[in-house]
Amino acid sequence: MHPIIEVQDLTKEFRTFRRREGVWGALQNLFVRERITIRAVDRVSFSIQPGEIVGYIGANGAGKSTTVKMLTGILVPTSGRIVASGYVPYRDRRHYTKHIGVVFGQRTQLWWDIAVVESFKLLKEIYEVSDADYRERLGVFSEILGLKNYFNTPVRKLSLGERMRCDLAASLLHNPPLLFLDEPTIGLDVVAKDRIREFLKEVNRLERTTVLLTTHDLSDIEELCKRIIIIDRGKVLFDGDLREMKARLAKYNQVKFFLKDRSQVAALARITTNGISCERLDDLTYLMRFDREHYSNADIIRNIVTTLEVSDILVEEEPIEDIVKRIYLSGEVA
Amino acid sequence: MKRHLRLFALYFAQYAKVRLAYKADFIIAFLSSMAATVLGFGFVLVLFTKIPKLQDWSFYEILFLYGFSLIPLGFFNVVSWNLYQFGDLYIIQGRFDRILLRPVNTLFQVLFEKFRLESLQEVVTGTFVVAVAASKLHVPWPVSNYFWFILMVASGALIYLAVFLMLTAVSFWFEDRVGIVPPVFNMLTFGRYPLTIYNVFIQFMLSWIIPFGFASFYPTTHFLGRTSFNTYFYLVPVVATSFFMLALFVWGRGVGNYSSTGS
Numbered sequence: 292m293h294p295i296i297e298v299q300d301l302t303k304e305f306r307t308f309r310r311r312e313g314v315w316g317a318l319q320n321l322f323v324r325e326r327i328t329i330r331a332v333d334r335v336s337f338s339i340q341p342g343e344i345v346g347y348i349g350a351n352g353a354g355k356s357t358t359v360k361m362l363t364g365i366l367v368p369t370s371g372r373i374v375a376s377g378y379v380p381y382r383d384r385r386h387y388t389k390h391i392g393v394v395f396g397q398r399t400q401l402w403w404d405i406a407v408v409e410s411f412k413l414l415k416e417i418y419e420v421s422d423a424d425y426r427e428r429l430g431v432f433s434e435i436l437g438l439k440n441y442f443n444t445p446v447r448k449l450s451l452g453e454r455m456r457c458d459l460a461a462s463l464l465h466n467p468p469l470l471f472l473d474e475p476t477i478g479l480d481v482v483a484k485d486r487i488r489e490f491l492k493e494v495n496r497l498e499r500t501t502v503l504l505t506t507h508d509l510s511d512i513e514e515l516c517k518r519i520i521i522i523d524r525g526k527v528l529f530d531g532d533l534r535e536m537k538a539r540l541a542k543y544n545q546v547k548f549f550l551k552d553r554s555q556v557a558a559l560a561r562i563t564t565n566g567i568s569c570e571r572l573d574d575l576t577y578l579m580r581f582d583r584e585h586y587s588n589a590d591i592i593r594n595i596v597t598t599l600e601v602s603d604i605l606v607e608e609e610p611i612e613d614i615v616k617r618i619y620l621s622g623e624v625a
Numbered sequence: 626m627k628r629h630l631r632l633f634a635l636y637f638a639q640y641a642k643v644r645l646a647y648k649a650d651f652i653i654a655f656l657s658s659m660a661a662t663v664l665g666f667g668f669v670l671v672l673f674t675k676i677p678k679l680q681d682w683s684f685y686e687i688l689f690l691y692g693f694s695l696i697p698l699g700f701f702n703v704v705s706w707n708l709y710q711f712g713d714l715y716i717i718q719g720r721f722d723r724i725l726l727r728p729v730n731t732l733f734q735v736l737f738e739k740f741r742l743e744s745l746q747e748v749v750t751g752t753f754v755v756a757v758a759a760s761k762l763h764v765p766w767p768v769s770n771y772f773w774f775i776l777m778v779a780s781g782a783l784i785y786l787a788v789f790l791m792l793t794a795v796s797f798w799f800e801d802r803v804g805i806v807p808p809v810f811n812m813l814t815f816g817r818y819p820l821t822i823y824n825v826f827i828q829f830m831l832s833w834i835i836p837f838g839f840a841s842f843y844p845t846t847h848f849l850g851r852t853s854f855n856t857y858f859y860l861v862p863v864v865a866t867s868f869f870m871l872a873l874f875v876w877g878r879g880v881g882n883y884s885s886t887g888s
Contacts, residue, residue: 305886365725367885381884388728400723402738404643416635417727419628 294338295469295501296362301371303332303357331357333525334371341468342499344491346516346533348506350619354525355505359473362503363393376469389418392462392500396474400458401446407457408442411464418465425464432460435490452483459487463494470494472504476511488514509611523619533611540618541609543580546591550575551600562598567591580609629733636737644742655743662750665817666691682819685758686849692754693848694817694841697781699747701789706739708789709806712796721883731880732790732873764849774848780865781840785813787868788835790876797879809835816841832857839864 309325311317332354339345349355360366362373364380364387373380378387394400401410415425433439436456441449449457455475462470472491476484492515494500506512512519512533519536521529529536550556552575559577563569566582581591588606595601644651669691673684682690707714715721715735724734759766792806816837820828831838839861847858 360722363726365722365884367881369885384725385728385730388726391726393726395722398719398723400726402639405639409639409642413635413639416632417729 292340295341296337296339296375296503297373298338298362299336299372301332301335301358301361301373302330302369303354303361303366304369305329305331330525332361332368332522335522335525335527337520337527337530339501339503341501342495343518344495344502344504344516346506346512346519347503347522348509348512348519348615349522353523355522356473358522359471359503359505363391363471364388389465390467390469392465392467392470394455394458394462394470394472394475396455396472396477399446399454401454401461403447404445406443406445407438407449410446410457411461414461414464420465424466428464428466429460432463432490435493436460436486452479455479455483455487456490459490463500466498468499468501470500470502472502472506474506475504476506476508484508484511491515509615513611521615521618528618537608537611537614540614542583542617543609543613544583544588544591545607545609546579546581546588546595547572547605547607548577548579548595548599548601549603550577551602555599555601558599562594629730632729632733633737637740640738640740641742644740651743654741655746658743658746659750662695662747666754680819680822683762685761687818689755689758689762689764689849690819690841690845691817692751692758693777693845694781695747695751696755697778697840698785698813699744699749699751700778700782701785702744702747703740703742704736705786705789706741707735708793711735711793712800716796716800716883725880725884732876759848762849770848773844777844777861780861781844783865783869784836784840787865787872788837790869790872794872794875794879797882813837836864836868 306326306328308320309327311319335354335358347355347358357366361368362375362380364384367381376387376390378390380387401407402413405413411425411429414420420428433442436459438456438460441453441457444453446454446457459475475491476487479487488511491502495502502515504511504515517533518531519529519533520527559569563579566585568580570578570580572578579591579595592604592606595604666688669684669687672679673687678684679687715724721731724731727734788809789806792809795805812831812835815823815827815831820831820838820842823831828838831842839857843854843857843861846854
């Protein structure tokens with residue numbers, strides 16, 4: 292199949308000036324400015340097939356937003372190539388934007404002062420959506436996202452969660468084949484997050500919409516994405532299947548267990564030997580991490596139940612947060 | 626083009642609806658705009674109690690000039706709201722990203738996302754004053770003058786737009802607020818009096834650098850039957866179009882710079 296997004300050696304450099312501090316520094320800044328170049332995105336390449344949901348993750352300042360801004364045509368790359376939906380985004384901006392939907396979690400795309408439904412009507416005209424399509428899509432969206440109750444509320448009076456749902460609906464009114472989401476669940480409560488994830492899955496299933504999302508919240512990724520791309524300091528560290536990454540890079544498994552009573556605490560020292568660490572979560576709950584290569588789950592559980600009196604045991608894989616954190620820290624994929 | 630006209634009507638209707646929903650706010654804005662206009666005319670009245678003529682311009686001639694200058698300015702003021710806040714709202718707060726994400730011309734979106742409805746008052750007042758002054762002066766008014774009048778008003782508005790668009794576009798390069806807009810804005814008032822009362826330097830500047838003279842003074846001289854600046858009168862649409870084209874060019878370069886620096 293033909294990829295819907297193709298990115299090759301994408302690079303973005305920003306030129307800025309080093310700012311000196313203090314009054315004397317400010318005066319110096321006026322006359323002598325020292326140029327510095329920052330490479331925010333460094334020879335990034337990937338391609339995405341139609342219908343994929345891809346998580347694009349990285350720490351703050353890793354280059355996620357800069358990449359999304361280039362993919363959406365807001366920024367012109369310093370070098371490299373992008374073809375998305377058959378367009379070069381920054382060059383064919385006005386045609387290209389008809390084929391994409393964009394949501395920035397931090398900033399609304401809607402008009403601040405006017406009612407939600409009026410914003411939708413304006414967007415309908417801007418994107419030249421037919422009356423029938425408009426009615427149908429709005430019906431579907433408002434049902435899944437529960438928008439009906441605040442159709443007539445001005446955007447500025449909406450809560451963050453409500454606003455996010457409206458932004459999502461707005462970005463899909465013209466049924467774009469490509470959807471970019473930059474931190475779509477930032478600052479939302481669990482229920483709101485859940486609703487948005489369900490909606491995205493539904494849209495992806497029904498319309499085969501390709502989705503690229505950046506996020507800090509790795510539970511988004513686990514819920515939505517089969518594939519992730521990890522970037523750090525502008526470079527791609529990992530690109531591939533999420534489950535494969537876990538299998539390859541997870542070092543630890545963890546066991547959470549609940550002690551029967553406090554008398555058991557003293558016995559804990561006996562089971563934390565080589566390659567096993569034990570962390571106290573609260574009075575009676577402990578979390579034990581162990582190296583997957585040296586111990587099997589069965590070994591550990593047997594060890595625990597023979598030495599301690601426990602009321603419950605829970606075995607988990609290493610959380611994806613921890614894997615990703617390790618990747619960020621080491622700056623490479625082992 | 627047709628699509629943009631329809632979008633304009635929609636944007637305008639939307640904004641008017643919001644604006645009129647807050648009645649008190651709108652009425653206060655309207656009254657203060659009106660007060661500013663009345664004060665301006667009040668100054669001319671006071672001035673002419675002290676002097677019989679300004680150079681060789683009579684009271685009603687000055688009134689005509691002053692009234693005429695308000696008409697294109699009023700139209701410009703209706704759409705210029707976002708230009709004043711452009712650096713802050715669009716560049717520093719980053720709203721320009723959203724503008725770039727829509728399949729509509731960037732300038733169209735910036736100009737027509739907000740309107741200053743109350744400034745239509747200036748158009749009405751200006752027209753009224755011009756009509757009164759013209760009848761007192763018994764200015765000959767052939768039918769073709771209606772055509773010229775509309776063309777001059779449109780050109781004037783275009784000149785104001787061009788000048789402030791260029792100044793606004795500077796924000797694409799210099800994020801920090803640039804302090805050149807207020808002084809230039811104050812120069813608008815220079816165009817309300819005969820250009821000939823100023824020294825040569827200012828005359829030149831108001832004609833060829835910041836061509837406010839072409840927006841009010843040169844059209845007026847022709848309508849009042851003063852023939853000394855006739856050539857300038859016919860140049861008005863040319864000057865307006867050229868400055869506007871230049872402004873569009875600068876704006877386009879600015880947009881390009883924005884998307885390559887991401888400020």
